[in-house]
Amino acid sequence: MTRAPRPPRLLDVADRAGVSIATASRSLNGVAGVSPAVADRVRQVAESMGFVPNAHARSLAGGQESSVGLIVGEIGDPYFTEIASGVIGIAAESDRLVQICHAEDPETLVAQVRLLRANRVGAIILAGSGMVDPVREAAVEAELASFLASGGRVAAIGRHSLAVDAVLPDNVGAGRAVAEHLLALGHSQVAVLAGPAELNTVADRLDGLLGALGSARVTVTHHPFSREGGVSGARAVLDATPDATAIVALSDVMAIGVLAELRERGIRVPQDVSVTGIDDIAVAAELSPALTTVRLSMTEIGAAALVLADQEPAATLRSEATAVELVVRSSTAAPRNPATTLR
Amino acid sequence: MTRAPRPPRLLDVADRAGVSIATASRSLNGVAGVSPAVADRVRQVAESMGFVPNAHARSLAGGQESSVGLIVGEIGDPYFTEIASGVIGIAAESDRLVQICHAEDPETLVAQVRLLRANRVGAIILAGSGMVDPVREAAVEAELASFLASGGRVAAIGRHSLAVDAVLPDNVGAGRAVAEHLLALGHSQVAVLAGPAELNTVADRLDGLLGALGSARVTVTHHPFSREGGVSGARAVLDATPDATAIVALSDVMAIGVLAELRERGIRVPQDVSVTGIDDIAVAAELSPALTTVRLSMTEIGAAALVLADQEPAATLRSEATAVELVVRSSTAAPRNPATTLR
DNA sequence: CTGAAAGCGCTTACAG
DNA sequence: CTGAAAGCGCTTACAG
Numbered sequence: 001m002t003r004a005p006r007p008p009r010l011l012d013v014a015d016r017a018g019v020s021i022a023t024a025s026r027s028l029n030g031v032a033g034v035s036p037a038v039a040d041r042v043r044q045v046a047e048s049m050g051f052v053p054n055a056h057a058r059s060l061a062g063g064q065e066s067s068v069g070l071i072v073g074e075i076g077d078p079y080f081t082e083i084a085s086g087v088i089g090i091a092a093e094s095d096r097l098v099q100i101c102h103a104e105d106p107e108t109l110v111a112q113v114r115l116l117r118a119n120r121v122g123a124i125i126l127a128g129s130g131m132v133d134p135v136r137e138a139a140v141e142a143e144l145a146s147f148l149a150s151g152g153r154v155a156a157i158g159r160h161s162l163a164v165d166a167v168l169p170d171n172v173g174a175g176r177a178v179a180e181h182l183l184a185l186g187h188s189q190v191a192v193l194a195g196p197a198e199l200n201t202v203a204d205r206l207d208g209l210l211g212a213l214g215s216a217r218v219t220v221t222h223h224p225f226s227r228e229g230g231v232s233g234a235r236a237v238l239d240a241t242p243d244a245t246a247i248v249a250l251s252d253v254m255a256i257g258v259l260a261e262l263r264e265r266g267i268r269v270p271q272d273v274s275v276t277g278i279d280d281i282a283v284a285a286e287l288s289p290a291l292t293t294v295r296l297s298m299t300e301i302g303a304a305a306l307v308l309a310d311q312e313p314a315a316t317l318r319s320e321a322t323a324v325e326l327v328v329r330s331s332t333a334a335p336r337n338p339a340t341t342l343r
Numbered sequence: 344m345t346r347a348p349r350p351p352r353l354l355d356v357a358d359r360a361g362v363s364i365a366t367a368s369r370s371l372n373g374v375a376g377v378s379p380a381v382a383d384r385v386r387q388v389a390e391s392m393g394f395v396p397n398a399h400a401r402s403l404a405g406g407q408e409s410s411v412g413l414i415v416g417e418i419g420d421p422y423f424t425e426i427a428s429g430v431i432g433i434a435a436e437s438d439r440l441v442q443i444c445h446a447e448d449p450e451t452l453v454a455q456v457r458l459l460r461a462n463r464v465g466a467i468i469l470a471g472s473g474m475v476d477p478v479r480e481a482a483v484e485a486e487l488a489s490f491l492a493s494g495g496r497v498a499a500i501g502r503h504s505l506a507v508d509a510v511l512p513d514n515v516g517a518g519r520a521v522a523e524h525l526l527a528l529g530h531s532q533v534a535v536l537a538g539p540a541e542l543n544t545v546a547d548r549l550d551g552l553l554g555a556l557g558s559a560r561v562t563v564t565h566h567p568f569s570r571e572g573g574v575s576g577a578r579a580v581l582d583a584t585p586d587a588t589a590i591v592a593l594s595d596v597m598a599i600g601v602l603a604e605l606r607e608r609g610i611r612v613p614q615d616v617s618v619t620g621i622d623d624i625a626v627a628a629e630l631s632p633a634l635t636t637v638r639l640s641m642t643e644i645g646a647a648a649l650v651l652a653d654q655e656p657a658a659t660l661r662s663e664a665t666a667v668e669l670v671v672r673s674s675t676a677a678p679r680n681p682a683t684t685l686r
Numbered sequence: 687c688t689g690a691a692a693g694c695g696c697t698t699a700c701a702g
Numbered sequence: 703c704t705g706a707a708a709g710c711g712c713t714t715a716c717a718g
Contacts, residue, residue, distance in 0.1 A: 006493055007460070007489065007493045009694095009695055010695065010696060010697095011695075011696090019704080019705090020704065020706075021695090021696080021705085021706095022697080022698080022704070022705055022706080023703085023704055023705070025696070025697060025698085026697090026698095026703095026704090031698095033703060033704085034703070034704080035704090038703085038704090050486075050489055052460045052461045053461055053695085053696075054403070054461065054463060054694090054695050054696065055399075055461040055462045055463065055696095056398075056399035056400075056403045056463055056694090056695080056696085057694070057695035057697090057710090058696055058697075059399045059696090060397070060399050060400055060403055060694090060697090060709090060710045060711065060712085061695075061696040061697040061698080061709075061710055062696090062697055062698070062709090062710065067442065067462065074428070075418075075424060075427050075428050076425060076427075076642070078424075081418060081419055081421075081424045082419060084418050084419075084443070085417070085419040088418055088443060088444070088445060092444065095458060097442040097443075097444055097458060098442065098443055099441065099443075100431060100440070100441055100442075100443055101431070101435065101441070102431060102435060115438060115440060116440070117350070117395045118395045118396055118397065118398040119398045119410065119440060120397060120399055142393075143393075146350065146393055150349055150350045256629050259629065260629060282419070283599075283626045285603075286599050286602065286603060286626070286630055286631070287629055288630060288631025288632065288633075289631065290631075299419070352710095353712060354712090362688080363688065363689045363690075364690095364711090364712080364713095365688070365689055365690080365691095365713080365714080366687085366688055368712070368713060368714085369687095369688090372713085374713095374714095376687060376688085377688080378688090381687085396712075397710090397711050397712065398712095399710090399711080399712090400694090400710070400711035400713090401711080401712055401713075402694090403693090403694045403695065403696085403710090403712070403713090404693075404711075404713040404714080405693085405694060405712090405714070
């Protein structure tokens with residue numbers, strides 16, 4: 001390997017092609033007003049030299065912003081993975097890179113938005129759930145306002161108190177769909193494993209669920225929105241409310257933990273107890289038993305969020321509601337004989 | 344919202360603080376040689392103005408490169424998701440953003456490396472498998488050589504013909520571990536569902552497998568490295584070699600498809616046929632039945648790759664081999680009575 | 687310890 | 703159609 005030669009600059013291309021740097025720039029960017037012959041030659045020279053325009057210089061000089069920032073809770077979580085896949089798909093269509101970062105709480109969120117701003121991304125997609133308490137989002141709000149004010153685009157996924165465009169999966173409807181399904185099956189003893197109460201997503205799903213569950217006897221406990229949260233939630237239910245005939249996890253990932261814990265204890269699903277999730281992540285159909293859940297279509301939602309952010313800003317905030325669909329698989333059935341308990 | 348005011352610049356901060364732009368820069372970057380009092384004041388002013396340094400200008404002016412580029416096959420594939428999680432974790436420790444892009448073939452790979460170069464990332468992590476045929480990687484090789492020559496860092500995951508540092512999961516050992524497990528169980532009719540033959544990962548896993556399987560009767564067919572590949576592979580096996588007592592998928596994602604197809608047909612695992620995967624993705628333990636597989640620890644490997652790329656370039660290429668571990672779960676057992684077939 | 691100035695690699699009015 | 707020049711927002715020798 002030779003001594004670190006810097007990559008060729010536009011100037012090098014222009015020299016080699018025998019034109020000015022301005023003409024070279026125009027040729028490479030396909031700006032009108034360059035004779036086709038010259039433009040062609042410049043392009044060939046650039047190609048032959050392996051010229052890659054410096055995106056930083058381009059952005060500094062006022063060229064179009066390109067990349068998109070995506071903030072997720074944790075990319076390893078299938079919910080966020082699918083959103084990321086949708087966002088990356090749309091971004092790739094216009095050769096844009098997606099810069100991904102993690103943020104689980106409002107404080108980290110602010111820091112990540114700043115980092116994305118420092119990198120002058122053209123758009124930011126907020127994939128994490130909003131907080132029920134708007135005060136906790138005030139700092140984020142301010143940071144995003146500055147970004148928007150300087151021409152940035154933002155789209156959130158899910159309800160936020162933030163004044164930004166948003167794609168809104170019908171979380172209330174998802175909760176309701178689960179409730180109606182369980183009611184139709186005849187369940188009246190339902191244990192709900194909710195995620196953190198401070199999240200909008202949880203609040204909405206819970207609203208839909210409790211609103212529709214009506215007369216059924218219901219207990220709600222809160223746990224982390226993770227497999228481990230599902231495991232500990234299942235344990236809590238087994239201890240405190242062993243007469244439950246259905247365990248409702250407010251996310252598929254939690255449901256995975258519930259199924260694991262029940263399997264561990266030899267409790268059969270759905271014969272002894274029914275289990276449901278929400279999200280319909282890709283593996284939901286492959287679980288044991290296959291999980292009854294509600295499809296939110298996160299990949300599509302991720303894609304929709306970037307499409308929304310790419311649109312010209314409107315005078316008024318846009319929000320795009322997306323439909324959900326109950327997917328009945330093998331983890332739910334009519335309740336067992338009410339006389340028995342899980343203990 | 345007011346008329347798009349541009350974000351504050353370093354100059355604005357300097358003015359407000361009553362110092363030169365040079366001093367402001369030094370203060371904010373913690374460069375030695377500024378009186379503590381002045382530095383403090385500048386930092387406070389910057390904070391109060393919501394100043395976010397322009398990463399592009401900083402990079403252009405010769406400041407440290409920051410972000411890292413990650414090229415995966417498809418972020419929705421758990422194998423890549425886990426790698427991404429590891430990379431993002433390490434990057435976040437030093438406030439770096441990870442720019443993720445997709446590339447499934449060498450041509451796209453070249454384009455993505457260019458895009459990453461244009462964005463002047465400091466390091467590129469190549470997560471996709473290398474190609475058996477080095478000719479197909481020639482263009483990538485050239486592109487990476489330019490990047491390396493201009494001071495970029497690169498680390499590949501898995502064996503490539505590329506002259507770059509690499510973290511090498513023991514794919515040969517993984518194949519061998521599966522073979523030995525099956526042999527110990529008494530299987531002698533093994534159907535192997537391999538991924539695309541052109542991938543190094545597949546070639547290595549196959550080498551280890553076939554080398555150890557020795558006398559056993561083995562058939563090998565190639566399918567896409569996906570759930571669908573597993574489904575069609577299982578169908579092919581059922582049609583062509585119904586006397587197989589074990590189906591070896593060369594990746595967990597394919598194994599998911601195999602399990603789904605067998606379940607569909609009412610073929611019991613492991614009573615009628617044993618099934619194995621490789622990778623040990625997070626959901627492997629939650630499948631029905633829980634999948635016997637080989638743990639590669641992709642999250643750790645992703646992290647190790649960035650750590651490797653972050654090290655000072657060495658005179659000689661570095662490669663870091665990582666260990667694999669057989670994880671026996673419920674999808675394997677001794678073969679059924681040899682007289683029966685899957686049909 | 688501090689500042690004036692050059693320069694990073696582009697784009698884009700402004701002239702011609 | 704083409705070019706000279708200014709400027710984007712920083713960092714870093716170079717002086718003092």
